[in-house]
Amino acid sequence: MEMKQRLVNTPVMKKDAMALVTGQPVYTEDLAPKDCLIVKVLRSPHAHALIEEINTAAALKVPDITGIYTYEDVPEKRFTMAGQTYPEPSPYDRLILDQRVRFVGDAVAIVAGETEKAVDRAMRLIKVKYQVCEPVLDFHKAKGNDILVHPEENWKSLCPVGADNKQNLCARASDEHGDVEGVLEKCRYRVEQTYHTKANQQAMMETFRTFTYMDVYGRLNIVSSTQVTFHVRRILSHALDIPKSKIRVIKPRIGGGFGAKQTVVAEVYPAFVTMQTGRAAKIIYSRYESQIASSPRHEMEIKVRLGADEEGIIRAIDVYTLSNTGAYGEHGPTTVGLSGHKSIPLYGKVDAFKFAYDVVYTNVMSAGAYRGYGATQGIFAVESAVNELAAQMKMDPIVLRQKNMVQEGQVMPAYYGETANSCALDRCMARGKEMIGWDEKFPCRDMGNGKVRGVGVAMAMQGSAISNVDTASVAIKVNDDGFYSLMIGASDMGTGCDTILAQMAADCLNCRMEDIVVHGVDTDISPYDSGSYASSTTYLTGMAVVKTCESLIRKICEKGACYLGLKTEQVDFDGEKVYETDGDKSISLKDIGNHVMCNNEEALMASEAHSSPVSPPPFMVGLAEVEIDKETGHIELIDYVAVVDCGTVVNTNLARIQVEGGIAQGIGMALFEDITYSEKGQMYQNSFMQYKLPGRQDVGNVRVEFESSYEPTGPFGAKSIGEIVINTPSPAIAHAVYNAVGVQIRTLPITSEKIYFHMQEKDS
Secondary structure, eight states: OOOOSOOTTSOOOOTTHHHHHTTOSOBHHHHSOTTOEEEEEEEOSSSSEEEEEEEOHHHHTSTTEEEEEOTTTSOOOOBOOBOOOSSOSSOBOBOSSOSEEOSTTOEEEEEEESSHHHHHHHHHHOEEEEEEOOOOOOGGGOTTOSSOSOOOTTOBOSSOSOOBGGGTEEEEEEEEESOHHHHHHHOSEEEEEEEEEOOOOOOOSSOOEEEEEEOTTSOEEEEEOOSOHHHHHHHHHHHHTOOGGGEEEEOOBOSOOTTGGGBOSSTHHHHHHHHHHSSOEEEEOOHHHHHHSSOOOOEEEEEEEEEEOTTOOEEEEEEEEEEEEETSOTTHHHHHHHHHHTTGGGBTTOSEEEEEEEEEEOSSOOOOOOTTTTHHHHHHHHHHHHHHHHHHHTOOHHHHHHHHBOOTTOEETTTTTEEOSSOOHHHHHHHHHHHHTHHHHSSEEEOSSSEEEEEEEEEEEOOSSOTTTOOEEEEEEEOGGGOEEEEEOSOOOSSOHHHHHHHHHHHHHTOOGGGEEEEOOBTTTSOOBOOSOTTOIIIIIHHHHHHHHHHHHHHHHHHHHHHHTOOGGGEEEOSSEEEETTSSOEEEHHHHHHHTTSSOOSOOEEEEEEOOSOOOOOEEEEEEEEEEETTTOOEEEEEEEEEEEOBSOSOHHHHHHHHHHHHHHHHHHHHTOOOOBOTTSOBSOOSTTTSOOOOGGGSOEEEEEEOOOOOTTSGGGBOOOTTGGGSSHHHHHHHHHHHHHSOOOOBSSOOHHHHHHHHHHHHO
């Protein structure tokens, strides 16, 4: 079939762009019925306590209050809120409401009423008597502590992840290749350091929100801002103890997720109210709730040991990660693996590696999924250690990486033994070095005004979907007049996947973008997709699109040949018509589409699924230039350069925006965002007044380029891009600070105060 102008690798406008910029009602709250019940959650003031009694009598007398529900009203059935493929690796450690509360902000009661004013008043009138218990707040002391976060007998772990609630362990494991101790012993240069990253908040513009209602068939309908539409159905079925067939989940537009909405943070509360009352109900999290009771990044402390020989070849890497899952185990067993498996394999000449971890329960807000999903923390640690190694060896850190980086065609033992079939890391490094002017600027330049500028570098890798686990499928049907409907199960969360998948389908079917109507996710209608996480949509769902188009073209050719009185092998399809290859006969797709609406016994539609045995990593290099005031330690990011290998770039505009957005979030993690707790477990950063997110003026000049490789297992040679882009700012900026003023900061964020005090220590 002869191809027309290709759409893949062009800057096609997002399909929903005009609806969004003109303020059309597309989000969850826009669509909720006006008369639905308002649902709010009363939250615990204590980090660890047992509820002795709840008195709701006065609260129930408030006019317009419909119901107040406590732990005595909910099913005694544990579940996990983590949106993961079944059987979930995360332990079943939650109830909708529990008698034991495990962090400040944990759910104590659900209040539903006709108006927000009534609900707020009722919440103030609920009297709760607590037996306050001692909390476990320091994650260094959690493992094996006498105080148990989950002493309950019905706690359970479905997968063998090393979980043991009697030890406060959510997961533990280790992985080894070669003799790490022996190889380290022989290394001329060694670094041993510990690095600490905090529990960053995704802080998406649209907070958690859901509305629920019963339909005319007596089924529970959930409309939710979620990344995991199909997983929501399964999780609510477990939590509410009702069959999955009784639940329908619909995903409208999402105002950002970044991983937060891979956890079913809010859906269960209005769903429970609708089940109890038969009424439509909605919950809208305030920013305060989203800060104190959601699913932030896992805090991790990572110990790294590195060894290199005289030539500068890194021979051994040892990584130990201590991860803080907080009060519940959502994503605890899975995020931690990426801290080692997505950092160690960047170095391709390693003779031996070891990676071990413990994930512990504590009495702080439970963590979840956040863009980068553990790789971000591990890459900060390993890349910082490599930069410290370069300083010890007095070698240019770019030269050190060029000697050691993984190359195309190499097997990566620390990345599950996969081969790097597409890897342009060397080209990314060369291009980035040139863009920032490394040779002129490294290590630093005195600006002559009391200020100094330093440059820093880091590399990163991620994955593309979860190999041998994630499944994506799409369906495409031919309608009358020959236009197509593309039904997708993956959640577009603002990333533009509906557009990207339509671009691929249009190229496969040789048609225009406007000939393809995209349908959002509805569990009753859409084909199954694990969901939008693990950087899976372009790579995995994209391949399902390619396979579905191939099947559909076969069916179109069969149908066209039948109408032309020919055999299938005598015809071809050019996107507009089925035509005889050695003759003049043809029939247009429009005519075929209209013919099949009458006297036809075969639906002209196709649906295919795709799962991948591999998860090809995208690669990236990030370089930062910072300016520091030597008197005050004040830091300013001047320039950030990123060069990304995501295979074939599908949509050049959307890819660039993904990179810029991820870098801005990474800069926030590196320089501004901090989470701290009082000695009673109360989080101080409970609003955007205390939790500093970078604004446009804080991120300096961000410049993005692409060095494409070709991934043989990906659609059109594409790999993922969504997560890798957040991983390089922290180590690159920390390195730039070191090169500027000689202080190495190993605990994020890198604040002016820390720089100043480290400089004072160094001088003394």
